[in-house]
Amino acid sequence: MMRRVAVKIAYLGDEFAGSQIQPDMRTVEGEVLSSLMTIGGNEDDNLKCASRTDKGVNALGNVIVFSTNFNDDAVLLKALNSVSRGVFYRSAATVGDDFNPRYANERIYRYILPAAGIDIRQAEQCAALFEGEHDFIRFCKPDDRETRMNMRSVKLSKMNDIIVMEFRSEHFLWNLIRRIVSAIAAVGRGYASLDDVRRALNGEPISFGIARPDALTLIDIVYENVEFVVPSAEMFDARIEEELFRWSLRKTFFDSL
Amino acid sequence: MMRRVAVKIAYLGDEFAGSQIQPDMRTVEGEVLSSLMTIGGNEDDNLKCASRTDKGVNALGNVIVFSTNFNDDAVLLKALNSVSRGVFYRSAATVGDDFNPRYANERIYRYILPAAGIDIRQAEQCAALFEGEHDFIRFCKPDDRETRMNMRSVKLSKMNDIIVMEFRSEHFLWNLIRRIVSAIAAVGRGYASLDDVRRALNGEPISFGIARPDALTLIDIVYENVEFVVPSAEMFDARIEEELFRWSLRKTFFDSL
Numbered sequence: 001m002m003r004r005v006a007v008k009i010a011y012l013g014d015e016f017a018g019s020q021i022q023p024d025m026r027t028v029e030g031e032v033l034s035s036l037m038t039i040g041g042n043e044d045d046n047l048k049c050a051s052r053t054d055k056g057v058n059a060l061g062n063v064i065v066f067s068t069n070f071n072d073d074a075v076l077l078k079a080l081n082s083v084s085r086g087v088f089y090r091s092a093a094t095v096g097d098d099f100n101p102r103y104a105n106e107r108i109y110r111y112i113l114p115a116a117g118i119d120i121r122q123a124e125q126c127a128a129l130f131e132g133e134h135d136f137i138r139f140c141k142p143d144d145r146e147t148r149m150n151m152r153s154v155k156l157s158k159m160n161d162i163i164v165m166e167f168r169s170e171h172f173l174w175n176l177i178r179r180i181v182s183a184i185a186a187v188g189r190g191y192a193s194l195d196d197v198r199r200a201l202n203g204e205p206i207s208f209g210i211a212r213p214d215a216l217t218l219i220d221i222v223y224e225n226v227e228f229v230v231p232s233a234e235m236f237d238a239r240i241e242e243e244l245f246r247w248s249l250r251k252t253f254f255d256s257l
Numbered sequence: 258m259m260r261r262v263a264v265k266i267a268y269l270g271d272e273f274a275g276s277q278i279q280p281d282m283r284t285v286e287g288e289v290l291s292s293l294m295t296i297g298g299n300e301d302d303n304l305k306c307a308s309r310t311d312k313g314v315n316a317l318g319n320v321i322v323f324s325t326n327f328n329d330d331a332v333l334l335k336a337l338n339s340v341s342r343g344v345f346y347r348s349a350a351t352v353g354d355d356f357n358p359r360y361a362n363e364r365i366y367r368y369i370l371p372a373a374g375i376d377i378r379q380a381e382q383c384a385a386l387f388e389g390e391h392d393f394i395r396f397c398k399p400d401d402r403e404t405r406m407n408m409r410s411v412k413l414s415k416m417n418d419i420i421v422m423e424f425r426s427e428h429f430l431w432n433l434i435r436r437i438v439s440a441i442a443a444v445g446r447g448y449a450s451l452d453d454v455r456r457a458l459n460g461e462p463i464s465f466g467i468a469r470p471d472a473l474t475l476i477d478i479v480y481e482n483v484e485f486v487v488p489s490a491e492m493f494d495a496r497i498e499e500e501l502f503r504w505s506l507r508k509t510f511f512d513s514l
Contacts, residue, residue: 012507058506060514114502214503214506215506239511240512241371244508245371247508247511253269255497256317257345
């Protein structure tokens with residue numbers, strides 16, 4: 001019997017030309033669709049994706065929804081992971097026919113910035129300016145959406161030589177986080193002042209540029225009353241082990257150079 | 258005035274289809290030749306390479322020799338590094354016209370093996386069997402060369418979750434280290450005995466397979482009376498910093514998966 005299932009997926013942004021399907025491009029949605037076909041699905045399965053991510057942006061918890069004949073989530077995820085090239089299917093939940101993944105309670109993003117040259121106190125003060133309700137028109141690439149919105153929290157923490165920033169909100173605007181990060185970095189480096197940021201938040205046409213996409217990750221999307229179940233904690237262990245080993249080989253090379 | 262110059266180069270093996278030039282393939286020699294042309298050299302510069310490395314095998318200190326009009330090594334390396342795609346030109350020395358980089362006093366290779374599941378004492382005992390003079394016919398892919406040779410040293414050290422093996426010899430045979438590593442790993446895992454290895458070293462047709470190439474690095478080649486000079490210790494700092502940051506992003510992704 002067909003049912004709607006929501007699945008949390010992870011991917012590295014630099015392996016795809018963005019999440020949204022495009023002809024002749026390797027995209028996350030294109031890859032998911034191809035995997036769904038391979039395991040017996042079809043184009044009527046009405047695949048929907050919760051958040052669009054730009055080229056280069058990573059996800060650990062984007063959400064897709066589709067119709068399926070599989071009645072066991074563990075079997076479904078195993079089948080998808082076995083044919084997938086670059087998308088990791090992490091957990092699943094059965095949802096109602098009217099479930100729209102775009103309406104979420106909270107989205108959580110993480111940005112990683114090298115700490116070198118950044119005054120963490122200045123950066124923290126700058127981050128705080130973005131919390132709460134603002135018109136973010138100077139911090140996004142305009143599309144049809146309302147630019148006034150509520151940013152629930154922007155948290156910074158320094159870990160060794162990186163600064164980890166965590167953003168929480170019901171929804172985000174196009175390029176919003178990368179533009180905010182660029183402003184926080186500029187203030188932290190002394191290239192811009194807190195007052196410059198305040199003025200931009202008041203609508204003055206000031207641009208602080210845009211930070212690189214590959215340091216941004218969509219960590220999670222939270223829905224009330226939808227509980228995603230991880231079928232097996234060891235699902236990706238072999239792959240993770242191989243990747244971390246390859247990473248240590250490459251690190252050793254550059255450490256020795 | 259033309260002179261012969263020897264240059265130590267580094268590269269990641271997975272960016273090239275091996276070191277030796279081949280038509281329509283991206284090889285280390287092909288890339289070097291193309292960079293030499295770009296900075297004003299020509300095909301008569303008689304490029305020679307000290308050690309062939311297979312597809313996937315890395316180098317931190319392979320050696321190339323060629324004729325050049327540049328009289329300042331620092332300027333030469335800077336020019337080469339600025340046009341290079343994937344080859345790092347690290348240090349240089351002026352050499353005589355008859356200098357043949359193939360005749361070296363010592364070559365040093367490093368192999369990195371994940372330590373999980375390997376009995377380090379068994380592995381060390383196995384490594385010791387390969388030291389000294391042996392006929393390595395069961396541990397190489399035959400070419401025209403004499404398979405009896407002297408292996409100066411095979412050293413193992415465990416560092417956290419990897420085993421680092423260092424091999425020193427005047428020269429090596431084709432696939433020799435990867436086949437020896439595969440034997441050491443088999444003994445360390447209990448899949449083969451020290452006696453199996455002894456018998457293979459005595460000529461019995463036993464194969465222990467071949468270890469993956471990307472964990473092997475040609476660390477250095479030593480020549481008597483040739484002193485390579487590093488023009489600037491910071492030459493690759495920006496690139497190293499960027500690579501280590503990119504890899505920390507990737508590591509964070511897989512650590513979180």
